[in-house]
Amino acid sequence: MPELPEVESARAVIERSALERRIVSVDDTDSYECRPHAPGEIASALVGRRLTAARRRGKAMWCETSGAGRSRTPGPLLGIHLGMAGRILVSPAGGEAGEREADTGGDYVGSGPERPGDRGPQKPEWFRFTLGFDDGGSLRLFDKRRLGRVRLDPDLDALGPDAGEVGVADFRRLVGRGTAPLKARLLDQGTLAGIGNLLADEVLWQARLDPRRPAGELDHDELTELHAALRCGVRRALRLGGVHTGEVVAHRHAGGHCPRCGAEMQRATVGGRTTWWCPHEQA
Numbered sequence: 001m002p003e004l005p006e007v008e009s010a011r012a013v014i015e016r017s018a019l020e021r022r023i024v025s026v027d028d029t030d031s032y033e034c035r036p037h038a039p040g041e042i043a044s045a046l047v048g049r050r051l052t053a054a055r056r057r058g059k060a061m062w063c064e065t066s067g068a069g070r071s072r073t074p075g076p077l078l079g080i081h082l083g084m085a086g087r088i089l090v091s092p093a094g095g096e097a098g099e100r101e102a103d104t105g106g107d108y109v110g111s112g113p114e115r116p117g118d119r120g121p122q123k124p125e126w127f128r129f130t131l132g133f134d135d136g137g138s139l140r141l142f143d144k145r146r147l148g149r150v151r152l153d154p155d156l157d158a159l160g161p162d163a164g165e166v167g168v169a170d171f172r173r174l175v176g177r178g179t180a181p182l183k184a185r186l187l188d189q190g191t192l193a194g195i196g197n198l199l200a201d202e203v204l205w206q207a208r209l210d211p212r213r214p215a216g217e218l219d220h221d222e223l224t225e226l227h228a229a230l231r232c233g234v235r236r237a238l239r240l241g242g243v244h245t246g247e248v249v250a251h252r253h254a255g256g257h258c259p260r261c262g263a264e265m266q267r268a269t270v271g272g273r274t275t276w277w278c279p280h281e282q283a
Helices: 004-017 039-046 101-105 168-175 182-187 195-205 220-240
Strands: 023-026 051-057 061-063 078-081 087-090 107-109 127-133 137-144 149-152 266-270 273-279
Touching: 004 051, 004 061, 004 087, 004 220, 023 039, 039 149, 051 107, 127 266, 168 182, 168 220, 195 220, 195 273
Parallel strands: none
Antiparallel strands: 023 127, 051 061, 061 078, 078 149, 087 107, 087 137, 127 137, 266 273
């Protein structure tokens, strides 16, 4: 699942390469990816407009749009959720359509090392949503597993503050409460938006905290250190290309060992997710 760093990379690509290009066509015919909108509904709302800004909170990403024609009234928000393995591909002016574009054209971002052209020919239907620009380029959502989502004016009210931007005082207040296991609290998108399974295991390992421990038992200093580990983990993932680059991530498997002390990693289900930790250092 793409986590905060992967979605931020996608947002940055849209901001860098897709803004202020006039939309002349929209392929919104995948009724599952674009639910609850009927085919043509998103197209009717967006043709003639431009993407004016790319925003993100946690794993949620959306674009602001311009008014239609000479109207100064902003258009609808365009929400794009990457799902489990969605990827954004933005091609330049005059970019060719199809597989060649996916392999070599434009500005690409994905939620991991796999690119659309890495595993042989791609089926056209795996590109679930497309904005065509008047310069011949496009923005496309590649989603082989069809678990992403595109919708107008997405509801963001249930999301907590962004995990990469929350201040330490708010972090201590939001996370250090209740009897839920610490990892479950971190995964709760209503508490903090953007932390997924890999990032949670990484930051808890960095802070040497047991993922099963009740969140409300952490003291002021432990919460402060966990906040610092989260900030460092997000920055590292952004710099290196995703949460899969975390120091402990490669050791999250049977027979894996803690890269600091060498103890065999322990596994359990916490907060409904498979969790790995060092039983020696995260006791």
